[in-house]
Amino acid sequence: MNYKSRKLPSRETLARAQRFNDDIVDVSGVDLVLSLITTADLIRSNIYAQLTKDYDVSEGKFALLMSLFSEGETCASDLALRIGVTPATVSVMVKRMLAATSPLITMSKSGEDGRSRLISLTEVGEKLIQKALPNHLKSIRAFAEVLSSQEQESLILMLRKLLRN
Numbered sequence: 001m002n003y004k005s006r007k008l009p010s011r012e013t014l015a016r017a018q019r020f021n022d023d024i025v026d027v028s029g030v031d032l033v034l035s036l037i038t039t040a041d042l043i044r045s046n047i048y049a050q051l052t053k054d055y056d057v058s059e060g061k062f063a064l065l066m067s068l069f070s071e072g073e074t075c076a077s078d079l080a081l082r083i084g085v086t087p088a089t090v091s092v093m094v095k096r097m098l099a100a101t102s103p104l105i106t107m108s109k110s111g112e113d114g115r116s117r118l119i120s121l122t123e124v125g126e127k128l129i130q131k132a133l134p135n136h137l138k139s140i141r142a143f144a145e146v147l148s149s150q151e152q153e154s155l156i157l158m159l160r161k162l163l164r165n
Contacts, residue, residue, distance in 0.1 A: 073120035
């Protein structure tokens with residue numbers, strides 16, 4: 001696959017920028033982080049563009065659907081924590097998704113507290129995930145194919161070290 005990416009500054013350009021502060025600093029850390037950001041942007045734009053094209057599902061909507069698919073029915077605040085957005089963002093997403101012609105989610109009152117609402121997948125939402133997920137994972141794997149299995153495992157370890165996990 002041919003992925004389009006923005007051009008990163010060269011190490012020479014980064015080194016010149018460092019000299020403006022009278023610092024002579026190794027630029028490999030800056031180069032690393034810029035490369036990671038660019039790679040993440042590239043992956044996200046290409047992988048999620050395919051989901052949008054094939055299934056009319058945005059990145060955020062897919063994250064919400066996947067959370068419900070893997071973790072099951074939940075309230076909006078827990079869903080927000082799971083997908084890394086604010087409860088207000090989930091509220092807007094849920095309202096939009098419920099207004100669709102064929103909603104992918106449903107909302108019902110919690111048995112414990114009449115004020116609380118539980119969000120879950122509809123049958124249509126579950127079928128969409130089951131159809132989209134294999135192709136989505138295939139697209140992700142295709143991106144990583146340029147690395148051998150050993151290189152992939154090494155990179156995973158290094159990235160986890162950066163994440164401090």
